[in-house]
Amino acid sequence: MAELTHAPYAGAAPPMAIGLKALDLAEWIEPDEHLAAELAEKERLLEERHSEVYAERPDSRPAQEEVLALLVEHLPRVHPDIYRRDGSRIHVIPAAVSVDIDKPQEPPLQCASRLVQEDLVLMARGSSGWQLAAASLCFPSTWVLAEKFGRDMDGIHEPVPGYAEHIGPRLLRIFDNLQVERPVWRVNWSIYDSPELYAPRRRPGPRVWLRDGVVADANCFIRVERQTLRKLPATGFILFTIKVLLDPLAALGRHPEGPRLANGLKAQLQQLDAAQLAYKGLVESRDLLVAALSRYEAASA
Amino acid sequence: MTRREEASLAGQLSRYARVGAGMGTAVARVAAGRLISSERDFEAEAKLLGDALGSLKGPLMKVAQLMATIPDLLPAEYAEELAKLQSHAPPMGWPFVRRRMAAELGPDWESRFLSFEREAAAAASLGQVHRAVSLAGEPLAVKLQYPDMASAVEADLRQLQLLFSLHRRMDPAIDTTEIAEEIAARLREELDYDREARHIRLYRDVLADVPEISIPAVDDALSTRRLLTMGWLDGRRLTEFKDHPLAERNGLARAMFKAWWRPFCSHAVIHGDPHLGNYTARLDGSGRPDGLNLLDFGCIRIFPARFVGGVVELYRGLQHDDRARVVGAYEIWGFKGLGNELIDILNIWARFIYGPLLEDRVRTIADGISPAHYGRREAFQVHRALKEKGPVRVPREFVFMDRAAIGLGGVFIHLGAELNFHRLFNEALERFDIAEVRARQEQSLARVGIEPMDNRQ
Numbered sequence: 001m002a003e004l005t006h007a008p009y010a011g012a013a014p015p016m017a018i019g020l021k022a023l024d025l026a027e028w029i030e031p032d033e034h035l036a037a038e039l040a041e042k043e044r045l046l047e048e049r050h051s052e053v054y055a056e057r058p059d060s061r062p063a064q065e066e067v068l069a070l071l072v073e074h075l076p077r078v079h080p081d082i083y084r085r086d087g088s089r090i091h092v093i094p095a096a097v098s099v100d101i102d103k104p105q106e107p108p109l110q111c112a113s114r115l116v117q118e119d120l121v122l123m124a125r126g127s128s129g130w131q132l133a134a135a136s137l138c139f140p141s142t143w144v145l146a147e148k149f150g151r152d153m154d155g156i157h158e159p160v161p162g163y164a165e166h167i168g169p170r171l172l173r174i175f176d177n178l179q180v181e182r183p184v185w186r187v188n189w190s191i192y193d194s195p196e197l198y199a200p201r202r203r204p205g206p207r208v209w210l211r212d213g214v215v216a217d218a219n220c221f222i223r224v225e226r227q228t229l230r231k232l233p234a235t236g237f238i239l240f241t242i243k244v245l246l247d248p249l250a251a252l253g254r255h256p257e258g259p260r261l262a263n264g265l266k267a268q269l270q271q272l273d274a275a276q277l278a279y280k281g282l283v284e285s286r287d288l289l290v291a292a293l294s295r296y297e298a299a300s301a
Numbered sequence: 302m303t304r305r306e307e308a309s310l311a312g313q314l315s316r317y318a319r320v321g322a323g324m325g326t327a328v329a330r331v332a333a334g335r336l337i338s339s340e341r342d343f344e345a346e347a348k349l350l351g352d353a354l355g356s357l358k359g360p361l362m363k364v365a366q367l368m369a370t371i372p373d374l375l376p377a378e379y380a381e382e383l384a385k386l387q388s389h390a391p392p393m394g395w396p397f398v399r400r401r402m403a404a405e406l407g408p409d410w411e412s413r414f415l416s417f418e419r420e421a422a423a424a425a426s427l428g429q430v431h432r433a434v435s436l437a438g439e440p441l442a443v444k445l446q447y448p449d450m451a452s453a454v455e456a457d458l459r460q461l462q463l464l465f466s467l468h469r470r471m472d473p474a475i476d477t478t479e480i481a482e483e484i485a486a487r488l489r490e491e492l493d494y495d496r497e498a499r500h501i502r503l504y505r506d507v508l509a510d511v512p513e514i515s516i517p518a519v520d521d522a523l524s525t526r527r528l529l530t531m532g533w534l535d536g537r538r539l540t541e542f543k544d545h546p547l548a549e550r551n552g553l554a555r556a557m558f559k560a561w562w563r564p565f566c567s568h569a570v571i572h573g574d575p576h577l578g579n580y581t582a583r584l585d586g587s588g589r590p591d592g593l594n595l596l597d598f599g600c601i602r603i604f605p606a607r608f609v610g611g612v613v614e615l616y617r618g619l620q621h622d623d624r625a626r627v628v629g630a631y632e633i634w635g636f637k638g639l640g641n642e643l644i645d646i647l648n649i650w651a652r653f654i655y656g657p658l659l660e661d662r663v664r665t666i667a668d669g670i671s672p673a674h675y676g677r678r679e680a681f682q683v684h685r686a687l688k689e690k691g692p693v694r695v696p697r698e699f700v701f702m703d704r705a706a707i708g709l710g711g712v713f714i715h716l717g718a719e720l721n722f723h724r725l726f727n728e729a730l731e732r733f734d735i736a737e738v739r740a741r742q743e744q745s746l747a748r749v750g751i752e753p754m755d756n757r758q
Contacts, residue, residue, distance in 0.1 A: 018438055019437070020437065170439060173434055173438045177415055178415065182411065
C-alpha cells in the first residue's frame, strides 16, 4: 500500500511556500488504491449533501464541458488499466462503476468529478481577478464551498496569513500568466485529528490530542493536498484539481524514509509563526505533535 | 534555429566585423585628415560613423560611448553622433532564444518558469531581456547574452587598440594607455553575468538601508555566466518625468544622487555608467514616483579605499582653496609628474566636476546646457591647455569617475533638478573615514563573494 506518497514538508522550502512545479500532463490525474472508496464517498456526498459539495455559475458550462472532454480523452489513454471508454460510458474498473458522460441533466463538472478522486474547481477571470465559478468539492480541507463560491481570490484566501501582502499579488500573477501548454502542480500539508475526507469545518473546541492528552495513531493524520492548475485552451478558465491524501502518523514508522520525513515535518512545525499556527489550528498542540514526531525520528536512529 | 535566423545571426556577427573595420577606416581618415588639412567635414564623417555604429548593440557601442567622453580622442562632432547612439540590434528570435536558453539551463528550461515572454522586452548590455514569471509567481527579468560575445568583445578590443594607437600618434594632449586598459578590463568583466550577479548582491548589501532605492534580487538557480535572472522591477522611464512637478523631479534626483554617491563614500564602489536608461522611477500606489529602481550592474567599479580619500581630499582642497591639499589629492588619484601649469589645468576640470558640490545653495547642475554638451566647454579648455603643457598620463580610475560624473550630471540636467548638491554630498560624507570605508568594503565584498581589493597599493 502506498503511503506518504507526497511529502511537501520534507524539502527545503519554507512552510506555506507556493512552491509550484511544472506538471507533466501524463501525471495530471493520480488514481491510487483509494479510488473505489473515494468515488463511493463522492457518490454519497453528492446524494446527501449536494448543495454543500456542488455549485456552479451558469456561464461556466462551456468550461465544464471542456473539463469533461479533457478527462474523457485523458483517463482511458493514460490509465488504460483503470478506465475504459464504451460509447457514452466510462468504466472505472477497480471501482466497478460506470459513469454516463452524456447525461443531459447532469452538470458536466459533476459528471467529471465522479470519475476521479480529485475535486474539481473552475476559476474564471473577472474584472477584479479570478473567481470561483464552479466546483465539485467533496473533500474540502477546512473551507466551505458556499462561503467561497463566486468570490475572487482575495475573498477565497482571506484567512491565509500573509496573503494580502505577499501571497495575493503572486497568486494573481500566477493565474494571469498560466500557460495552456505549461500546467503546474504543488502540494501542501496540514495535520488533522480525524480521517474524514469531507472536512469543511474544524470541530469546535480543542483538538482531540489535547482532550485525550496524547497524540496517537488513531487520532493524528497527515493531510496532504496535491493540487494542479491547468489553463483550459478553449474557454480560458483555469481548472484547479485537489486530491487529498490522508496518512496516519503511524505511517512514518512503516515508511523506509520515515525518520527523515518525521524530521522534516517537525522542522516545519517548529518554523511556523503564530499566524501560520493559528491558520493550521495547531497553536496549542504543536508541542505535543513535535514530541510525537521526535519518537519517529528516533525510531531508527 | 531556422535557416533565416542562422542567416540573420551570421549577418549580425558579420556586421560587428564590418563596423569594426569601418571604424578603423574612419579613424584612419581622421588621422589622415588631421595631417593633411583642417578643412574637414566632421559632421558628415560623424554621421557616417554614427550610422555604422547605430545599427548594432554590441560592446563596440559602449566603447564608442565611452570614447565620446574622452577629449581629443574623437572630434566633438563624432562625440555628438555617438552620444545619440541607440540600440537597434536585431533581437534574437524565439527559436534562437529557446536554443540559447536550453544551452544555459538545460533542455527542460521552460518548465522552470511559469511563463516566459517570447518577445524581448529590452536590449541590454551584450544581450537582451525577456520578461518571465517564476514558479513562485515572482515577475522576472531574464537577461540572455547574445552568442559568441566573448569573441565579439575581443574583436572590438583589437579595433579599440588600433584606434588608441592611432590616437597616440596624433601628438595627443592625453596619454590614454591606462584608459585603454581600464576599458578593456571593464568590458571583459561585463561578459561575465555571474560577476554582475555578485555586483547586484553588493549593491543590495551597500544600499540595504536606503528605502528609496530598489535593486532586483538575483535568482541564482536560473542564472549562469551568460544568463542573469533577476526580479522584475516595475517602473517608468526617467525621460517621462521631464514635465512633472519640480518636487517629483527633485525627489528622483535626490534618490539618484544617493544611489551613486552613497556606495562611493561608504564602500568605494561606483556605478560606472549612470545614464537615464539604467534607472526607472518606482511608483507608489497612486502612481507618483517614490523611489528609484537600479537596473544594470554590468559596469561596476570597485576602487581601493584610499582613492575615495583622494576624491574627498580634492574636494576639501578646492573648498578651502588649499593648493597643497589639492596637489596631494591629484597624487592620490595617480597623476604623475605634475607641474604648476598642469595643476592649474586639472583644476579647471576639477572645479567643473565639483562645482555643484562646492556651492552651498540650491541650484541646477548647469543652467541652459544640454546633456550632450555638458562638460564639453571645460573639456575643450582642458584639452587645449594640455596640448600646450602636456601630455599627461591619465590614471585609470579617472575614466570612470569622469564619465560617471558627466553621466550623472546629464541625468540631473534632464530632470531639471534644483537641489543643494553641496548638502547632499556632505550628508554622504558624514563621518567619512578611510579605514572604515576599507573595513566596510572588505566585509561587503566577503559577504557577496567578490575578491577583495588590494588596499595596500
